[in-house]
Amino acid sequence: MSVGETPxxxxxxxxxxxxxxxxxSGDAIARFSVASTPxxxxxxxxxxxxxxxxxxxxxxxxxxxxxxxxxxxxxxRVVVTGRLRQHNWQTDQGENRSxxxxxxxxxxxxxxxxxxxxxxxxxxxAATGPATDAWNTAAPAPAGAxxxxxxx
Numbered sequence: 086m087s088v089g090e091t092p093x094x095x096x097x098x099x100x101x102x103x104x105x106x107x108x109x110s111g112d113a114i115a116r117f118s119v120a121s122t123p124x125x126x127x128x129x130x131x132x133x134x135x136x137x138x139x140x141x142x143x144x145x146x147x148x149x150x151x152x153x154x155x156x157x158x159x160x161x162r163v164v165v166t167g168r169l170r171q172h173n174w175q176t177d178q179g180e181n182r183s184x185x186x187x188x189x190x191x192x193x194x195x196x197x198x199x200x201x202x203x204x205x206x207x208x209x210x211a212a213t214g215p216a217t218d219a220w221n222t223a224a225p226a227p228a229g230a231x232x233x234x235x236x237x
């Protein structure tokens with residue numbers, strides 16, 4: 086990360102399936118939008134009220150782009166970390182426009198209202214099975230720890 090970049094973490098739902106494409110040099114790039122809607126509790130009515138939804142366009146590159154396209158679909162709740170980018174351009178009519186987007190560093194499903202099964206991927210892209218396989222073959226658990234917990 087460079088000096089002066091703006092790191093951010095957002096939680097929200099995918100507004101559509103990620104769109105996977107490839108550059109001329111063969112690098113994978115996936116684009117998607119995350120919708121995040123604030124909610125507040127209204128004590129007077131005893132009900133939750135939705136605020137204004139925010140849609141943030143996200144871009145992810147290379148292996149992570151492939152993983153996103155294979156793993157995530159519209160409506161899934163995700164946790165996304167990355168760096169805000171501002172894009173500026175001028176319309177054909179000479180009007181200046183700008184847009185914020187998120188260049189994704191990491192992303193995963195939110196487990197607040199769901200469960201997930203994670204498969205590790207080797208550097209060459211081959212799956213090695215559930216992540217818990219690595220935990221079960223790790224050093225013996227310390228005294229008093231459950232056998233299937235990671236040793237940390």
